[in-house]
Amino acid sequence: MNARLLPYVLILPVTLFLAVFFLYPFALVAKQAFTQGAEFTFANFRDVASHWKFPISLKNTMLLAAAVVPVQLALALLMATMVNRMKKGRDLVLYVWTIPLGISDLAAGIIWLAIFEQSGFLNSMMSGLGLVDQPVNFLSYQNPMMVFVAIALAEIWRATAIMLVILVAGIGLIPKEYYEAAEVFGASPWQRFLRVTLPLLRPSLQTALILRVVLAFEVFAVVAALGGTLFPVLMGEIYSYQFDLQNGNAAAALALIVLGISIVFTLVILRALRVPKGATI
Amino acid sequence: MAVIEIKNVAKTFGAYTALHDINLTIQDQEFMVLLGASGCGKTTLLRIIAGLETATTGEVWIGGRRVDHLPPKDRGIAMVFQNYAVFPHLTVFENIGFGLRMQKLPNDEVKRRVERTAGLMHIDQLLKRYSGELSGGQRQRVAVARALAMEPDVILMDEPLSNLDALLRMEMRAELKGVLAESNTTAIYVTHDQVEAMSMADRISVMHKGEIVQAATPLEVYRNPAAEFVAGFIGNPPMNFLPATPKGAGKWAVGGQVIDGPQKNKALNFAIRPEDLRLADSGLTARAKVVEPLGAHLLVTCDIDGALFRAVLDSDMTVKPGDTLTLAPQPDRVRWFDPDTTRAVA
Numbered sequence A: 001m002n003a004r005l006l007p008y009v010l011i012l013p014v015t016l017f018l019a020v021f022f023l024y025p026f027a028l029v030a031k032q033a034f035t036q037g038a039e040f041t042f043a044n045f046r047d048v049a050s051h052w053k054f055p056i057s058l059k060n061t062m063l064l065a066a067a068v069v070p071v072q073l074a075l076a077l078l079m080a081t082m083v084n085r086m087k088k089g090r091d092l093v094l095y096v097w098t099i100p101l102g103i104s105d106l107a108a109g110i111i112w113l114a115i116f117e118q119s120g121f122l123n124s125m126m127s128g129l130g131l132v133d134q135p136v137n138f139l140s141y142q143n144p145m146m147v148f149v150a151i152a153l154a155e156i157w158r159a160t161a162i163m164l165v166i167l168v169a170g171i172g173l174i175p176k177e178y179y180e181a182a183e184v185f186g187a188s189p190w191q192r193f194l195r196v197t198l199p200l201l202r203p204s205l206q207t208a209l210i211l212r213v214v215l216a217f218e219v220f221a222v223v224a225a226l227g228g229t230l231f232p233v234l235m236g237e238i239y240s241y242q243f244d245l246q247n248g249n250a251a252a253a254l255a256l257i258v259l260g261i262s263i264v265f266t267l268v269i270l271r272a273l274r275v276p277k278g279a280t281i
Numbered sequence B: 001m002a003v004i005e006i007k008n009v010a011k012t013f014g015a016y017t018a019l020h021d022i023n024l025t026i027q028d029q030e031f032m033v034l035l036g037a038s039g040c041g042k043t044t045l046l047r048i049i050a051g052l053e054t055a056t057t058g059e060v061w062i063g064g065r066r067v068d069h070l071p072p073k074d075r076g077i078a079m080v081f082q083n084y085a086v087f088p089h090l091t092v093f094e095n096i097g098f099g100l101r102m103q104k105l106p107n108d109e110v111k112r113r114v115e116r117t118a119g120l121m122h123i124d125q126l127l128k129r130y131s132g133e134l135s136g137g138q139r140q141r142v143a144v145a146r147a148l149a150m151e152p153d154v155i156l157m158d159e160p161l162s163n164l165d166a167l168l169r170m171e172m173r174a175e176l177k178g179v180l181a182e183s184n185t186t187a188i189y190v191t192h193d194q195v196e197a198m199s200m201a202d203r204i205s206v207m208h209k210g211e212i213v214q215a216a217t218p219l220e221v222y223r224n225p226a227a228e229f230v231a232g233f234i235g236n237p238p239m240n241f242l243p244a245t246p247k248g249a250g251k252w253a254v255g256g257q258v259i260d261g262p263q264k265n266k267a268l269n270f271a272i273r274p275e276d277l278r279l280a281d282s283g284l285t286a287r288a289k290v291v292e293p294l295g296a297h298l299l300v301t302c303d304i305d306g307a308l309f310r311a312v313l314d315s316d317m318t319v320k321p322g323d324t325l326t327l328a329p330q331p332d333r334v335r336w337f338d339p340d341t342t343r344a345v346a
Ligand SMILES: Nc1ncnc2c1ncn2[C@@H]1O[C@H](COP(=O)(O)OP(=O)(O)O)[C@@H](O)[C@H]1O
Pocket: B013, B016, B018, B036, B037, B038, B039, B040, B041, B042, B043, B044, B045
């Protein structure tokens, strides 16, 4: 086999798979978004964007991402640093911390619902301790902040580990000698983290952040379980256009808007954390 | 002023003893080389002095202060790492200035010191580059400049030239020695390369299996090795050994020959450097096995009573394999070792 052709031949099956099951459906969705009947139009986008729920769901999605992702990043960095320092039990701790990864987002939402609902753990605990006389309904329209906090907690619990795994791998790639050099030249542990770990971790941070931010824009099941209609988000709106309102064109248009937002954020992250030429490990 | 005193330092890793009871004093502004084969504990000792490793027992004093409980930054040291450890995400300028930034020196002072040391190391043209855009030799220079910029009392170097090619190594050797002499720092330099050690050191500490066998000037180590290990390790080719039996009254039978030696009444080893032998009418009788013309000299590997024996002769000599040679040792260069202790006998 021709050595120059071989790589292309080897990626052919994957390419075909992606073309058939990703690019083709994607093209169909795009077509749907830009048509009404057989006509090419931007009307779907106009309709979707001018609907009264669009600004709220956009704001909610962004707020949630802005609250959740930084906390997850900080937690994942802390946990990755701790894991990296462990001599014994490192794998065990890593396994335990990544357990939530194996739980589906809907299941995660239900677990947290079991904690926060009126007959949930939190209420039984609080009444057991005598803090409340009767169960509080945390997840009601009277408590919008509580709904937000519950969703954010569930998301943090559920999806921090994906960043952790990426960052642990990245930290492991940083040679020990850099830390020793920094120590000899007077950097405190915190300065070593800021001036050695963080900059050398940029490639992993890019990957982890892009993955998490994009997934944060796609938040759906956890919100559905905990907030229901109290906390509209973009994905929920897409769902309701498609299945409640039977308006596939509007759903497709909104999906493309989310895609656009994801691409913009991806580019921003790539740019912000880029590594100058010649500055890689 | 920074005298370094290492007192009874020992280090064990689990059941393995990497250093046994090391005692060593390094004078102010001295260039001390730790020389030994790979795995003998050089790096471990250097890291204990730096504070990157903790000694199991013993004390380290620098400049009259006990430092073994202090973090590296409070010991007045700077270090050059074997793989340079030049930070890839920082420019050459920021690498050299790293320690100064950690000390929160004002910008113009950082700039002044970085430019001065970069000038010393001839890398002032590279200050804006990242380490990925540098050659190995240039990275090495950055690592040295970063240490010098700290204006430390003590500079510690762990095989700093071992990753460079031979020609560059020779060039850097001379340059480094010059720069360090200028800087008035005390230097500890780890290497396994005896040529490097001989050419750079004020004193060499020869290490073997976690012990310092001899600490002396290069010439002393070469001429008067304190133990058979040193005699065999230093010099290329190394010293020759032959078993000697006492004949009484300071006379010894060596290789079928009677030679003057110490007043001892037990078997010793006779030792002589290959270049301290001459072809003569009377002397040790050797059979030439391999003859290697090395340009300046002729290296002849011979056999004396079954023992390997090398002689470096003048390149004018015509010697063929199979020839029988009579080799006269230069009397004042003969050394004697006790085979039981492997130590030199006076
Ligand atoms: N962190 C460590 N854990 C266990 N053994 C070590 C460690 N560091 C060094 N050693 C052992 O100590 C011995 C001396 O090592 P080192 O000081 O690096 O030798 P050198 O620098 O002379 O080559 C070696 O046998 C090495 O395997």
